[in-house]
Amino acid sequence: MANPNNSKDKGQAGAATEPSQTTNFIRTMIDEDLRTGKHRTIVTRFPPEPNGYLHIGHAKSICLNFGLARDYGGRCHLRFDDTNPAKEDMEYIDSIKDSVHWLGFDWGGDLYNASDYFGQLYAWAEELIQKGKAYVDDLTAEQIREYRGTLTEPGTESPFRDRSAEENLDLFRRMRSGEFPDGCRVLRAKIDMASPNMNLRDPVMYRILHASHPHTGDEWCIYPMYDYAHGQSDSIEGITHSICTLEFEDHRPLYEWFLDALGIYAPRQIEFARLNLTYTVMSKRKLLELVREGYVTGWDDPRMPTIVGMRRRGYTAEAIRAFCERIGVGKNDSWIEMGVLEDCVREDLNQRAPRAMAVLNPLRMVIENYPEGLHEEFDALNHPNDPSMGTRKVPFSREVSIEAEDFLEDPPKGFFRLAPGREVRLRYAYIVKCTGVVKDEVTGEIVEIRCTYDPDSRGGSAADGRKVKGTIHWVSATHAFPAQVRLYDRLFSVQQPGSDKGGADWKACLNPDSLKIIDTCRMEPGLAQAAPGSLFQLERQGYFSVDAKDSTPGAPVFNRIVTLRDSWTKSGA
RNA sequence: UGGGGGAUCGUCUAGCGGCAGGACUGCGGACUCUGACUCCGCCAACCAAGGUUCGAAUCCUUGUCCCCCAGCCA
Numbered sequence: 001m002a003n004p005n006n007s008k009d010k011g012q013a014g015a016a017t018e019p020s021q022t023t024n025f026i027r028t029m030i031d032e033d034l035r036t037g038k039h040r041t042i043v044t045r046f047p048p049e050p051n052g053y054l055h056i057g058h059a060k061s062i063c064l065n066f067g068l069a070r071d072y073g074g075r076c077h078l079r080f081d082d083t084n085p086a087k088e089d090m091e092y093i094d095s096i097k098d099s100v101h102w103l104g105f106d107w108g109g110d111l112y113n114a115s116d117y118f119g120q121l122y123a124w125a126e127e128l129i130q131k132g133k134a135y136v137d138d139l140t141a142e143q144i145r146e147y148r149g150t151l152t153e154p155g156t157e158s159p160f161r162d163r164s165a166e167e168n169l170d171l172f173r174r175m176r177s178g179e180f181p182d183g184c185r186v187l188r189a190k191i192d193m194a195s196p197n198m199n200l201r202d203p204v205m206y207r208i209l210h211a212s213h214p215h216t217g218d219e220w221c222i223y224p225m226y227d228y229a230h231g232q233s234d235s236i237e238g239i240t241h242s243i244c245t246l247e248f249e250d251h252r253p254l255y256e257w258f259l260d261a262l263g264i265y266a267p268r269q270i271e272f273a274r275l276n277l278t279y280t281v282m283s284k285r286k287l288l289e290l291v292r293e294g295y296v297t298g299w300d301d302p303r304m305p306t307i308v309g310m311r312r313r314g315y316t317a318e319a320i321r322a323f324c325e326r327i328g329v330g331k332n333d334s335w336i337e338m339g340v341l342e343d344c345v346r347e348d349l350n351q352r353a354p355r356a357m358a359v360l361n362p363l364r365m366v367i368e369n370y371p372e373g374l375h376e377e378f379d380a381l382n383h384p385n386d387p388s389m390g391t392r393k394v395p396f397s398r399e400v401s402i403e404a405e406d407f408l409e410d411p412p413k414g415f416f417r418l419a420p421g422r423e424v425r426l427r428y429a430y431i432v433k434c435t436g437v438v439k440d441e442v443t444g445e446i447v448e449i450r451c452t453y454d455p456d457s458r459g460g461s462a463a464d465g466r467k468v469k470g471t472i473h474w475v476s477a478t479h480a481f482p483a484q485v486r487l488y489d490r491l492f493s494v495q496q497p498g499s500d501k502g503g504a505d506w507k508a509c510l511n512p513d514s515l516k517i518i519d520t521c522r523m524e525p526g527l528a529q530a531a532p533g534s535l536f537q538l539e540r541q542g543y544f545s546v547d548a549k550d551s552t553p554g555a556p557v558f559n560r561i562v563t564l565r566d567s568w569t570k571s572g573a
Numbered sequence: 574u575g576g577g578g579g580a581u582c583g584u585c586u587a588g589c590g591g592c593a594g595g596a597c598u599g600c601g602g603a604c605u606c607u608g609a610c611u612c613c614g615c616c617a618a619c620c621a622a623g624g625u626u627c628g629a630a631u632c633c634u635u636g637u638c639c640c641c642c643a644g645c646c647a
Binding site: 024048049051081083084087140141144149152155182183185186195197204206207208225227230246248249250251252253271278284326328329330331333334335337339342343344346350381414416426459460461468469470539542564565568570 | 578608
């Protein structure tokens, strides 16, 4: 079968995403800056730290920043905020680039690293020292914390705060030359130890770290803190609108202090609320913990909210973009319901996924009046609402497998599938009537359904025009092939597993049924050749993808992306 | 008790002194060879109290609640 997953086939460089249809407070601010002539064009940036894999929360930021650049005809830079070599890795850098591209965005030639500016940042640090605005502090990390004061009490000044510019410069240069061990001294901005804003109580600018950096190798043994590097990096790149999350709101005065002290261009920083999604966690620390401790199989486990995980599960870039567009941007702490994301994938997959039939939990059905040894083929629509997707042949024979839950010996009111004496349509095939049930003599379990078929209903429609309410999917027992299906469900069983603060409780909320592996599934023959990564709707079940990692030629493994809406089981039956 | 933010249907989000709109969810119905899709309809909100105004979600005052900040993390 053809692979309809064309999201991966679009050229990366030319990937075009659709313009936003809605406005938000950031766009209002940009409109204002453009209207007043403050800027003629805009430059945004997506600045990840390469210390983990991107997740759906990053996707929100990516869609926001690249989307703004797209809609205003500006640019969006990809910049790695790689100021802490102790935590960063090339593996993450590659993965992040790949995920941004996969999502459909392109930074063109604007790929940067904070580490590109280490030289400039260092020169500026010397400048601040010379201006008496920075000093080398010999206090230990512990002491610095004690001297910082508390939220309600001012801090106290370090005894090293008033060293001369000459002494500071000498010490700082010796820090840089590797004369001192890690942690023995830091460079601090001389601002105000009594500031009500903790960020302004002489923040650390540089620390000694004898670590090899993914980009600069062993060139440096002192590294700038994020707070010292970020604002200037934006400034150097001429970022017009520096969009970040809420927790950096009270860092803004610090960024502005550095920019002002240096007398360089100041971008406008705008903060928005980060994404929270129900039934999952979003913090890198927690995701890393799930990976390290084996609660999931890796960063790309289909249950992870990571881009690589969602991609492997079968989410399309289009669906994720639609989601980011739909949830909007604001400053309220909010929790988006998982149902919104699920609706976005269904909406996208409903259009693009060809249909197929597979029986997850097979129950044998024998059609008593169907000739032994006879095989027929029926034409099935690949998409009921899109004739351009064509048809396929599905083989039929005397013995078929149907979904166990489609038969009930004693059906409740409103159940219109199969039951003793009742008729049901085998999709695209025949109308059959249940004539009996065969049970295991010891367990009493139903092992087989006996039916007769109506030869005049070939293709599924009764010659006499009678209505048959129920239509069920099936596979020919003699033609079907077995395949593994992985039924994924929400990773956590509570809505806000991440809201319990630093507690360890969150892992107790993991959903024990987030993955059910079924090896007894029977699929229609055509599915055997399904390409890795391809997407299908298994009729009446849900949307599935062929796992790109564990499938082998002729033996596809199916991941359930999301179920179909189901107003029957939901009705409580 | 310091500083910085935020409060609009169940959940998100528009609104910028002039009819509180949209999406998701929920409920009801139509259609149906997927109990899917699609279509139609319904339920559902301005944190509170004052004030300004012909008119307030919007402006002012006071209060309440929630989030963030005391890393040599970002």
